[in-house]
Amino acid sequence: MKIFAVSDLHLPGGKDKPMDIFGGNWSGHFEKIKADWLDRVGAEDVVLLAGDFSWAMTLSEALPDLARLQPLPGKKVLIRGNHDYWWSGITALRKSAPDASFYFLQNDAVRFDGVVVCGSRGWLCPGSTDFTAEDEKLYRREAERFRLALGAAQKLRQEGDRLVCMIHYPPFNAKGESSLFTALFEEAAADLVVYGHLHGNAWSYPFRTERGGAAYCLTSCDLLGFRLAELVEV
Numbered sequence: 001m002k003i004f005a006v007s008d009l010h011l012p013g014g015k016d017k018p019m020d021i022f023g024g025n026w027s028g029h030f031e032k033i034k035a036d037w038l039d040r041v042g043a044e045d046v047v048l049l050a051g052d053f054s055w056a057m058t059l060s061e062a063l064p065d066l067a068r069l070q071p072l073p074g075k076k077v078l079i080r081g082n083h084d085y086w087w088s089g090i091t092a093l094r095k096s097a098p099d100a101s102f103y104f105l106q107n108d109a110v111r112f113d114g115v116v117v118c119g120s121r122g123w124l125c126p127g128s129t130d131f132t133a134e135d136e137k138l139y140r141r142e143a144e145r146f147r148l149a150l151g152a153a154q155k156l157r158q159e160g161d162r163l164v165c166m167i168h169y170p171p172f173n174a175k176g177e178s179s180l181f182t183a184l185f186e187e188a189a190a191d192l193v194v195y196g197h198l199h200g201n202a203w204s205y206p207f208r209t210e211r212g213g214a215a216y217c218l219t220s221c222d223l224l225g226f227r228l229a230e231l232v233e234v
Helices: 029-040 059-069 090-095 133-156 180-187
Strands: 002-005 046-050 075-079 102-104 108-112 115-120 162-167 192-195 208-211 214-218 229-233
Touching (some): 046 115, 046 192, 075 162, 090 102, 108 133, 115 133, 133 180, 192 229
Parallel strands (some): 002 046, 046 075, 162 192, 192 214
Antiparallel strands (some): 002 229, 208 214
């Protein structure tokens, strides 16, 4: 079983929202991702989607975007991003999943063969540009939510399992300074952390780095050239 990741697909959500306004490389971006996905992902593989999946405002508007993934192979694991306004109550969301290949994580976890995946949205970290007192409150709240996700993961984790954490926001600032999130990942002995949110000129953040025993991977689709990142084979 291979684990892949790609985030920030920003599918249209039933709206006429051409993504090439963000750069010519976004023209036909989902078709590029789809072609790479079909070429490399098998039925037993896992694909992590770390937020900002759709521009939709409601779940009904997001369903056509989710349906685009349905015929693609593998297990699809999604978390909420800051633009996923369609992501409402988790129970309703899970009931609306196109089929059993979809897994929606919200401060909780799921186990596959040899790997446990947990996830939550996260928030801006101290030291980020324009970080405010209000951000401090949200940052601490989101850290507590991730504590819940990691607690759920530890209940599922068996001896020898790898622990993968999905977070939408970068879990550190552009200087790479530690945060409540990185401390939680280290405490939980995470093996892999996947994050997105960043676009365009994000070169101060490494695509892959290691800290506290975990590998960190940035998976925003445009920064990956609209290809999936292959992370690990279990």
